[in-house]
Amino acid sequence: MSASGADRGLRGRTAVAGVGETTYYKRGQSTDPEFVLVVKAILAACEDAGINPREIDGFCSYSNDRNAPARLANALGLEELRYSNMQWGGGGGGAAAVVQNAASAVHAGSANVVVAYRGLAQGQFGRFGQGGRRPAVRGEFAYTLPYGVMSPAQMYAMRTTRLMWEHGIDRSTMRAVALAAYHHAQNNPRAVMYGRPLDAETYDSSRWITEPFRLYDCCLENDGGAAMIVTSAERAADLSDTPVLVLAAQQSGGHRSGAWVHNPTDYATSSFKLGAQHLYEQAGVTPDDVDVVQSYENFTGAVVMSLIEHGLCTYENANEVLTFENLRADGGSIPLNTSGGNLAECYMHGLGMQIEAVRQVRGDSTNQVPNVNVSLSNAGPMVEIASTAIYGTAEVLG
Amino acid sequence: MSSLAEGTYLPEGLTQPAPMRDGMDAPYWEGTHEHELRVQRCADCGTHQWGPDWVCHACQSLNVEWVTVEPTARIYSWQRVHHPVHPALADHGPYIVVLVELPHADNLRMLGNLLGDLMADIVIGSDVEAVFEDHDNGNPPYTLVHWQATRS
Numbered sequence A: 001m002s003a004s005g006a007d008r009g010l011r012g013r014t015a016v017a018g019v020g021e022t023t024y025y026k027r028g029q030s031t032d033p034e035f036v037l038v039v040k041a042i043l044a045a046c047e048d049a050g051i052n053p054r055e056i057d058g059f060c061s062y063s064n065d066r067n068a069p070a071r072l073a074n075a076l077g078l079e080e081l082r083y084s085n086m087q088w089g090g091g092g093g094g095a096a097a098v099v100q101n102a103a104s105a106v107h108a109g110s111a112n113v114v115v116a117y118r119g120l121a122q123g124q125f126g127r128f129g130q131g132g133r134r135p136a137v138r139g140e141f142a143y144t145l146p147y148g149v150m151s152p153a154q155m156y157a158m159r160t161t162r163l164m165w166e167h168g169i170d171r172s173t174m175r176a177v178a179l180a181a182y183h184h185a186q187n188n189p190r191a192v193m194y195g196r197p198l199d200a201e202t203y204d205s206s207r208w209i210t211e212p213f214r215l216y217d218c219c220l221e222n223d224g225g226a227a228m229i230v231t232s233a234e235r236a237a238d239l240s241d242t243p244v245l246v247l248a249a250q251q252s253g254g255h256r257s258g259a260w261v262h263n264p265t266d267y268a269t270s271s272f273k274l275g276a277q278h279l280y281e282q283a284g285v286t287p288d289d290v291d292v293v294q295s296y297e298n299f300t301g302a303v304v305m306s307l308i309e310h311g312l313c314t315y316e317n318a319n320e321v322l323t324f325e326n327l328r329a330d331g332g333s334i335p336l337n338t339s340g341g342n343l344a345e346c347y348m349h350g351l352g353m354q355i356e357a358v359r360q361v362r363g364d365s366t367n368q369v370p371n372v373n374v375s376l377s378n379a380g381p382m383v384e385i386a387s388t389a390i391y392g393t394a395e396v397l398g
Numbered sequence B: 001m002s003s004l005a006e007g008t009y010l011p012e013g014l015t016q017p018a019p020m021r022d023g024m025d026a027p028y029w030e031g032t033h034e035h036e037l038r039v040q041r042c043a044d045c046g047t048h049q050w051g052p053d054w055v056c057h058a059c060q061s062l063n064v065e066w067v068t069v070e071p072t073a074r075i076y077s078w079q080r081v082h083h084p085v086h087p088a089l090a091d092h093g094p095y096i097v098v099l100v101e102l103p104h105a106d107n108l109r110m111l112g113n114l115l116g117d118l119m120a121d122i123v124i125g126s127d128v129e130a131v132f133e134d135h136d137n138g139n140p141p142y143t144l145v146h147w148q149a150t151r152s
């Protein structure tokens, strides 16, 4: 028996039978309430899967999603609710963890059709980047907010400063991540930045948010809903000739990764160093087998960390390998963020990037990479618990 | 170690800090108000710990004490904030945040503002010392800890 437990693992046991999303809106512009966004996304995913919504018997979400399973089950008229699960942790670190949690529930027989979902309507509930307005702040924020550190960019900038200093990562490498996302969004009509291309000069002259982040290093803020239907591999094979298998899904936190006031033992990390090992062992693939990558951009520097920590390049060669040419779906060696990702498609807290990874296996991405068998999508780099999923075809199982 | 001669680094109006309601980190804030830098140290294994918690992360002992440490450090990382998000900072220019490490306390890290030239080159590894900034009109009054280049 392996130390990581990969031999009892998820490899090929479950599948994503359907994906769905609402229209993606600029922040505050959704005409639908957040709950309605979630319902619409779930119904779209069911239709995509060819599954009656009343077959859903489980729900998984993350980041304290406000739309609770009991309300959703009531609204959808479910006969039975067998499984509900909330992934702890802020930010988008749970976007692949919900796939792990849903797949684990299905594999264990706890439920048969589990929906992983996320809804965001910041116009109704307040923005992420705006900091606190309370009379007194306690806990970890007491040590950061009075010094002007309250937005996500301010909370994570210093990890990127440290990455650049320790490993000589160039600004041009971070720029390539932004250019690839915007390039792909130009082919994706769902993308908020569809029709709004970005060039290197515009990136270079964009305003500082907080050094080392310029405007285009930072994710969008959006309204929308997204959902994925996870079921058994057997059921998925009945629904589709080419089911998208979950090869692995893994949460990842390191030693004291949640330590307050920037005290994780390893600081300039995306939090994936340990989880990536388990992930590949569980999937039975290596980084060389990965055909296409969705790497969560809260900030471009975090993508560089994530790609290195997933073994897709090294600290030494990152500046040479992570170029715009190499990151493009059309001919690049590491096609990256092929929907436009959080920078240019939509900031759906990363669930949209899981959906894009599934579409790449199905062959219906707007920036389709040829012959995808192994598709990786990570979530929430630098947060205390990040996560990654690998999706693939039955061919990978051999 | 010194105090700010006048004014505060960031304008008034930011949310003020307060100890946890269970009292876990109250000694830190009592210390800053007395212009002392206090951190946790395990009475059993001697490990310094930050951020604070009820338990020593090195040996799981609940016998965690507060000790006063020399308020000197070196810069570990930094950012220069150009786009503030709080209304109290709306018309405020850039400000610098540093993450410093305390070599004499197991390299634990603390965060504060870096006093001095706003557009200076900031050198990771350079020596800094604490500056205590009193907010006497807080409710209750409180003291923040900033950093400035060590005067040789």
Ligand SMILES: [Zn+2]
Residues within 6 Å of the ligand: B042, B043, B044, B045, B046, B047, B056, B057, B058, B059, B060, B061
């Ligand atoms: Zn101890």
